[in-house]
Amino acid sequence: MKLKRFANIDPIEQHTSLKQFKRWRQERIRRLKLKDYSFTVPNVEPDIAYLEDNRKQPSITWVGHSTFFIQLGGLNIITDPVWSTQMALQKRLAPPGIKVEDVPPVDVVLISHSHYDHLNINSLRKLIGTRQLLVPAGLGTKLRKKGFIHIKELHWWESVMIHGVKFTFVPSQHSTRRSPWDTNSSHWGGFVIERPATKTGKVVSRPEGKAKAKASDKGAAEAESRAQIASAAEPLATRTTSFFNELGAAERPILSESPTIYFAGDSGYFQGFKEIGKRFPVEVALLPIGAYEPEWFMGPQHITPEQALQAFDDLDAKWFVPMHYGAFKLADDTPREALDRLDAERMKRCIADKRIIVLPHGETWRLSGK
Template sequence: MNRRTLIKALGFPVVTVTGALGWMTAARSKNRYYDGPVSDHFDGVRFFTPGQPQDKGLLELARWRLQGGRRDWPESFPSPFRDKPPAEVAGLRSALIGHASFLIQVAGLNILVDPVFSEKASPVSFAGPTRVNPPGIAFDDLPPIHVVLITHNHYDHLDTETLGRLWQRHRPKFVAPLGNDAVIRAEHPEIPVETRDWGGSVELGNGVTAHLEPAYHWSARGINDRRMALWCAFVLTTPAGVIYHIGDTGFGDGKIFHGVRERFGRPRLAHLPIGAYEPRWFMEPQHMNPEDAVKVLRIVEADQALGHHWGTFRLTDEGIEEPPQELAVALQTAEIPEDRFRALRPGEAWEPSA
């Protein structure tokens, strides 16, 4: 039985496993996305996170799928919110579109992070995780978009169909980690993408700069491209304060979060993922749970945290409402007020208090 047949036998669509949550072979081959010098996190073919676990294999995937414990999700989980953002914000405003997609409005710039407007987090329309709620901001209600930031190339974060629509309508600046320009250009060769390594930065205008910082995660779009494109978190230095956006990460040893605090100071706002974390033995290296996210909040000392990466695409075993419930418990245990770390629903927006 070959790998593809076994994946189907286990009940996973191939595109889901190889895309949003998948496993890949680790055989060395030529990198199809990036050709650059060896570094402390690039071996000449694949990127890696120094000192952190890298890949899980087929046996571990089978163990996860066969052990049971996957909670049911409803077919529909509508959000009570629907946002129609202003055309411009002089200060700071952040709205969750859904899953890990945000519209950040700051200093007159409109910035999208990991925009996904498609119905499925998948390369095909007939398989893969399906939205259980529509985008909290309709595509036609978006203000003029100046910048699009991409954290990594998993299908629930990099949606080439949406990127093409954004380019046709808004002609924004695209910024992504190394190798992701090739992923985007394969579908849309007309889109220019500025790429940077960890520690790199791109000036966005109006006093706003995007800095690419490490995350404990990985990347893949297909069966043989695991970790061939880099992944990152973003720190935005702005006139309204520091914004720390993490698309996906495990907690690991916590060093990367201490590094952000030391380099950039205390963030005004942190976007922290709180979903797609069960079972822990499988997901812990790559996805934080709410308790981990609260640890990050305490390390970086953000004034405000907003929780995302839950309640839109079913990727893992936890129930649809477990992330905010467990976040509330973790905040109470840490003696942090609930309003300092809010689990957002699609279409819900946050602005600093006057």
Template sequence: MTRRRLLALLAAAPLAAAGWFGWARRRNPYYGGPPSDHFDGLRFFHPEQPPDKSPLAAFQALQLTEKAPWPESWPSPFADKPPARVTGSRLRVTAVGHATHLIQAAGLNILTDPVWSERCSPVSFAGPKRVCAPGVAFDDLPKIDVILLSHNHYDHLDVATLSRLVARDDPRIVTALGNDVIVRANDRRARVEAYDWGDRVILGDGVTAALTVACHWSARGVTDRRKALWTAFAIDAGSAGRLYFAGDSGLFSGAHFRHAAELHGPFRLAILPIGAYEPRWFMKDQHLNPAEAVEAFGLLRAEQAIGCHWGVFRLTAEGIDAPVIALQAALREKSIPPERFRALRPGEVWEA
């Protein structure tokens, strides 16, 4: 393989991870449970999900599609130094960047999909590089009690950051089936727990997190496509309210958002991805675009929403601020006040 081809593959790793080349390996290194309505004995699936696209389609979408320009650096005007704890009915959420959020409620500090590394890639010399520093400096983080990991793509599961947090705070790490093996293989000290869709986990006194269905996929290499589960989380923080964290997901019929609202709502806040969605013919099966995020917001019946997964790592073809512009247009079309669905820059805080 030439260096040019290797770099092209690595650049697509968080989204494509070349998982199609592994169909012949009839072994799952992460999970060996019985078949279910979303596990066929080898790979996880969602009933609405279409067949996986080919390597050629992935290369065309992620490498050959004309891309809007991105700046080399796009620093956020915001930075946050969070308090040690938030108690009572208060809810405080800091956008750290991409899918990383610090959720402070009911005396707990919870991180979603923490990434403080410069690249989201299997290697340090190639792959998507951040254009904006984390909105909270690592040393300014309060003690972290719980980490929620939605899936194993490199822009969500960053083993270097996890090891830093394990060494500093020894947090519980709650994730979906199979991802515990990945985390533990990198750091045996990690207190990682893996659960299935529908499971509910006690995080602290009066605080729970339920794993809910998402329409996405997983892979970290060339032979492990869909061999670990992906998930969204519905968090019940008692008097602070209920939150929904989507991780990554396509819309499809919207049934998974509707069911999450029925089973775990009403939600005070939904954290929804709005970026990494072009070209649409390829990305629609795995990522919401802003208009679909607004539709998901309605299906979840959430009071307010945070838009994430944009403006930090260049993953797809749209411009760096295109998600915000499209979100504003979608909100106007639905006559939704813009303050109800905010696309936060790193370091911005949502609190109530």
């Protein structure tokens, strides 16, 4: 039987040929010798006791790369579980924010696609709990062969409800492969996590007057950003190391008890971000900012920090949590470069810095004030 192959919404050139890969590898040998990896994303002591006891309030904890421990609607959710100490021949740059053996029982696992930096079988096996796996279409057979039972495959825009929490698989621009023979045999995408109904049973919709509020806040945001630019006497590369001290020490914003969270998985820039923003009132966007260099090779599948901010705008989201950087040398950019470019573009776009939540590994952002 002919193997089903999945495709992106927009036809793009996938840079997957052996010739292109060899060119990148040759360039990389020269380029990495000039790279500075002295800066690493810091780790903070995780609040395991809180995570174990909390079944009521929403929270987000960054484990590292694309792995988050999310609590919403009484569920413990893990995204793209990877606790690997290395990727290919490259050692991990910073340890995971939570040790895999310390992760509380997991109810739901969201897997965006089959690439090894997003799906590690050994890591998945070490998680405890019921572990209902929500995976892209075409990936279920591989996981069943590995011994996993609770699996639900989803196509783009399909949803599943688990104990009052709705999970919708949404498009991204990417590809998949775990061997030379299974290219694009399973799908790829992101997930929107939401609690779509209030206690009265009314569907939660985008708040009325949001456009007006956004317009009225624009002037203040622009003034704040201009002041930041004027006062930024030290170079961005120097300020990067203070991101976590300044922003991490500050009080995190308090959201609703039922925030809508968008986990992008892995993606190049595409118009699908706008469609996701039209369909869902995204409050928190977990977006990748790393593995983009060289852009001629990585561009079709990985967004740059500048494109991540464009996606944030397309989604019309309120808060942006950067991910997919700081753990592995998947491409030629460094964690510092990714953060520097993100901050430079943020100021250029006059986006208030408080809307970018730069988490260290292991920190829990408690989304509700209760």
